[in-house]
Amino acid sequence: MSRHAVRFRVWAPAVDGLAVRVRGRDHPLEDDGEGWRVAEVPGAGHGDRYAFVLPGGETRPDPASRRQPDGVHGPSQIFDPARHAWRNGGFTGRALEELVFYELHVGTFTPEGTLDAAAERLPGLVELGVTCVQLMPLQPFPGDRNWGYDGVAPYAVHEAYGGPAALQRFVDRAHGLGLAVCLDVVYNHLGPEGNYLAAFAPYFTDRHHTLWGDGLDFDGPGAGVVRRFMIGAAVQWVRDFRVDVLRLDATHAIQDGAPRHLVAELCEAVHDVGRRAGRRVHVVAENDENDRKVLDPPPEGWGCSAVWADDLHHALHALVTGEGGKFLADFGRKEDVAAALAGGFVYQGQRSAFRGRPHGTPTRGLAPARFVTCAQNHDQVGNRPRGERLSTLVPWEALYPISTLVLLGSGTPLLFMGEEYGETRPFLYFTSHSDPGLAKAVSEGRKAEFIAEGVEAVPDPQAEETFLRSRLAPRRDGRHGELLAHYRRCLALRRRHLPAIAARWPEVTLDGAAVTLRRPGLLVRANLGAAPAGGLGPWSVELREG
Structure with a gap:
């Protein structure tokens, strides 16, 4: 995608006569080999809605659509992710x-x-x-x-x-x-x-x-x-x-x-x-x-x-x-x-x-x-x-x-x-399915x-x-x-x-319903029962450092 044209490409090996509709105009897609259909549309850009037009005239959203502003059944919309100016680009993730x-x-x-x-x-x-x-x-x-x-x-x-x-x-x-x-x-x-x-x-x-x-x-x-x-x-x-x-x-x-x-x-x-x-x-x-x-x-x-x-x-x-x-x-x-x-x-x-x-x-x-x-x-x-x-x-x-x-x-x-x-x-x-038959099937x-x-x-x-x-x-x-x-x-x-x-x-030991985890510098004890166990009261926790 450039400032002056967008290249549309879709895998449709069995569909001849496919077009892409942008701004109300249909642009035929050409065979690009191995089942890919392509068309370059001058003047298209970020924010334009588009849809692929099947030979019978029905429209379908792009399988690789990046935005569906009118829902899953509506047309797709061109979205350019490079438009976002990252403010915190120095973050490199977490171990x-x-x-x-x-x-x-x-x-x-x-x-x-x-x-x-x-x-x-x-x-x-x-x-x-x-x-x-x-x-x-x-x-x-x-x-x-x-x-x-x-x-x-x-x-x-x-x-x-x-x-x-x-x-x-x-x-x-x-x-x-x-x-x-x-x-x-x-x-x-x-x-x-x-x-x-x-x-x-x-x-x-x-x-x-x-x-x-x-x-x-x-x-x-x-x-x-x-x-x-x-x-x-x-x-x-x-x-x-x-x-x-x-x-x-x-x-x-x-x-x-x-x-x-x-x-x-x-x-x-x-x-x-x-x-x-x-x-x-x-x-x-x-x-x-x-x-x-x-x-x-x-x-x-x-x-x-x-x-x-x-x-x-x-x-x-x-x-x-x-x-x-x-x-x-x-x-x-x-x-x-x-x-x-x-x-x-x-x-x-x-x-x-x-x-x-x-x-x-x-x-x-x-x-x-x-x-x-x-x-x-x-x-x-x-x-x-x-x-x-x-x-x-x-x-x-x-x-x-x-x-x-x-x-x-x-x-x-x-x-x-x-x-x-x-x-x-x-x-x-x-x-929130809109298909009545599917909605009924899911509920029932x-x-x-x-x-x-x-x-x-x-x-x-x-x-x-x-x-x-x-x-x-x-x-x-x-x-x-x-x-x-x-x-x-x-x-x-x-x-x-x-x-x-x-x-x-960790080293794990049991004393009744009490579970003890031991690691260097940290002791964790937890009673998973409603009765005292291992020196702990019901449902109680002991955390010890050192």
């Missing part, structure tokens, strides 16, 4: 060991539900002790209410959040405060509404299947273009928006039989961008297989910086709440908590009752920081029928030992927005899923009230302020003792 993630959903984090409003809250997160803000997916989705995992434009930012320029402002503001920014991205599927990729090219194949239909074709005859399409999206977040960390959603669901897995190729590409810019860039994978291949270097592994390690959450949650359904059936003993704290994965090859087979791989030789741990996250809260947070499931006093073991435990801690002061509002599953499907499990009165994902109930209501008074002070104290201790925490796994 993995320094990261403390704070996961937030832009739409419910503030009453305004925008990136600009969220940016105003960043100083408070710095005061808390957070070092990296993790944004749930920002890619455009139908309507204005969604978790973001139904996104359909991998290169764009949802307009209701402020669009791509707002993301640049957010990252710039965060960097000015010393905060890294992590973006949650989804490359295992696209959402069902507004997904027009198949109109242009064979991005999908019936050889792979997902809950949303055919899977992305990362290993077929045209896989090279599909792979570059997704990897290019990841690269642009790091290069043009200066995102420091990418969190890859459900990498176990990326179906790729190629000799080199897509995630390994993506890691190399974004790390290369970081190296050339003199920045520390990390890739964190969600993967439920407890497989160290995610972390091991190529060629055997994928080379991710870290992995979401849910075993500590499962162990703590099952022990304290007594819940044991589904995957929690593998947990519930205090020994599981100790195993997670001492080695990242509880299951390192032993048989899983939930899966009915051996599960996991050994973690020997892997640093503790490479395991992202939490007491709560969007999945573990929002996938409950009524979206209850831990603050409403356990005695209030239990929040202290649970949070202590996460914040001063072995892994890289992640907080879910609001947990630091004990938010009691739920975080529910919400959508979720209701049927939980009724089958004996749960009645499940909130309707499509109802605006479901979304509004999920919006944070921050409190700093009374017990909420006391819990917040505890989080700040733990994170301050973590900073002071970071070399010892990052160096090795």
Whole structure:
């Protein structure tokens, strides 16, 4: 793109007679070889809306659109990321060991539900002790209410959040405060509404299947273009928006039989961008297989910086709440908590009752920081029928030992927005699909899923009230302020003792429900029970330096 012309290019090997419509005029696209269609349009530039025109006259947004100002069904808009004048360009990222993630959903984090409003809250997160803000997916989705995992434009930012320029402002503001920014991205599927990729090219194949239909074709005859399409999206977040960390959603669901897995190729590409810019860039994978291949270097592994390690959450949650359904059936003993704290994965090859087979791989030789741990996250809260947070499931006093073991435990801690002061509002599953059939299927499907499990009165994902109930209501008074002070104290201790925490796994011992972590210079003791244990009172914590 120049000041006087824009070159439009789209992969459409089976579509002849394709045109691009800019400012009401259609410009035919020419064959550029290997299925690519191109046209250079004089006078086009930043801010112009455009759409591709199919032979029958229907218009479709650009598969690689950077902005969808009128939603996922409307035209695309030219966006030039170079127009942003970076004020804090000297920020070079954070070392993995320094990261403390704070996961937030832009739409419910503030009453305004925008990136600009969220940016105003960043100083408070710095005061808390957070070092990296993790944004749930920002890619455009139908309507204005969604978790973001139904996104359909991998290169764009949802307009209701402020669009791509707002993301640049957010990252710039965060960097000015010393905060890294992590973006949650989804490359295992696209959402069902507004997904027009198949109109242009064979991005999908019936050889792979997902809950949303055919899977992305990362290993077929045209896989090279599909792979570059997704990897290019990841690269642009790091290069043009200066995102420091990418969190890859459900990498176990990326179906790729190629000799080199897509995630390994993506890691190399974004790390290369970081190296050339003199920045520390990390890739964190969600993967439920407890497989160290995610972390091991190529060629055997994928080379991710870290992995979401849910075993500590499962162990703590099952022990304290007594819940044991589904995957929690593998947990519930205090020994599981100790195993997670001492080695990242509880299951390192032993048989899983939930899966009915051996599960996991050994973690020997892997640093503790490479395991992202939490007491709560969007999945573990929002996938409950009524979206209850831990603050409403356990005695209030239990929040202290649970949070202590996460914040001063072995892994890289992640907080879910609001947990630091004990938010009691739920975080529910919400959508705003405009397709009546899809909206009905989502509402009825979720209701049927939980009724089958004996749960009645499940909130309707499509109802605006479901979304509004999920919006944070921050409190700093009374017990909420006391819990917040505890989080700040733990994170301050973590900073002071970071070399010892990052160096090795702690020595973990059990005395009844009391868990003790020993490191040079720091002793952490937490009673996870309602009765005295190990010299500690119910639900109490002891922190000792020296």
